[in-house]
Amino acid sequence: MTGRFITFEGGEGCGKSTQLHLLQEYLQKRQIDVISTKEPGGTEIGLELRHLLVTGDKDKMDAIAETLLYYADRRIHMTKKVWPAMAEGKWVLSDRFADSTVAYQYYGYNKKVEKSVLDNLYQVAVGDFKPDLTIILDIDVEVGLNRSFAKAAGMAEKETRHESRGLEFHQLLRQGFLEIAKQEPQRCVVLNADKSIEELHREIVQVVNERLGLA
Numbered sequence: 001m002t003g004r005f006i007t008f009e010g011g012e013g014c015g016k017s018t019q020l021h022l023l024q025e026y027l028q029k030r031q032i033d034v035i036s037t038k039e040p041g042g043t044e045i046g047l048e049l050r051h052l053l054v055t056g057d058k059d060k061m062d063a064i065a066e067t068l069l070y071y072a073d074r075r076i077h078m079t080k081k082v083w084p085a086m087a088e089g090k091w092v093l094s095d096r097f098a099d100s101t102v103a104y105q106y107y108g109y110n111k112k113v114e115k116s117v118l119d120n121l122y123q124v125a126v127g128d129f130k131p132d133l134t135i136i137l138d139i140d141v142e143v144g145l146n147r148s149f150a151k152a153a154g155m156a157e158k159e160t161r162h163e164s165r166g167l168e169f170h171q172l173l174r175q176g177f178l179e180i181a182k183q184e185p186q187r188c189v190v191l192n193a194d195k196s197i198e199e200l201h202r203e204i205v206q207v208v209n210e211r212l213g214l215a
């Protein structure tokens, strides 16, 4: 595969979607063939799964059921969209990927789903493939949640199922992402996201150039 796979991770409202689109514009200006996508919901079936996963009551399904649906979405996403695009040489930017499953369903739920279960599901659905680079946007959970709720107020369908979990959940989630980054420093970069959109974009561009040899 000649393309690259870059994932954006972090808690609610940290700026993933905003920064992903700015990076896409930057790469396009540099004549790189790049697409953006997201999890859950990067495909047609995925959008239906997304609706089930991110709207409605937070307790409508448990951590295990949720994990299986996220992995169904991921498998379809990889086989139908990410890998075919990469095989054509495209760069793929994904708004969330497998680290979110570890952060939410393992760390966030205080280890209700065993890590070995998540590792096995990853192996089944994704195999040995990994992102070339993962950008983790780190922010105070209340700052992020406030941004997220302000955004959701203007949306017809409220994608706030996870946002509605308590602060403690979001703190665990944040620590989870930092733990993941600590375990895989060669793949992950943590950036403080509590700064202006433009400043954070400049930092991301620098990281991408350095890590992926664009210079």
Ligand SMILES: Nc1ncnc2c1ncn2[C@@H]1O[C@H](COP(=O)(O)OP(=O)(O)OP(=O)(O)O)[C@@H](O)[C@H]1O
Pocket: 010, 011, 012, 013, 014, 015, 016, 017, 018, 019, 147, 148, 150, 151, 193, 194, 195, 196, 197, 200
């Ligand atoms: N650096 C920033 N400073 C202030 N506001 C920001 C910043 N980055 C993004 N925002 C705003 O905060 C809101 C959330 O940003 P965005 O949607 O990019 O975050 P996200 O991580 O994708 O959130 P979600 O987890 O809800 O998908 C948006 O309204 C966006 O315009």
Ligand SMILES: [Mg+2]
Pocket: 016, 017, 018, 095
């Ligand atoms: Mg988003």
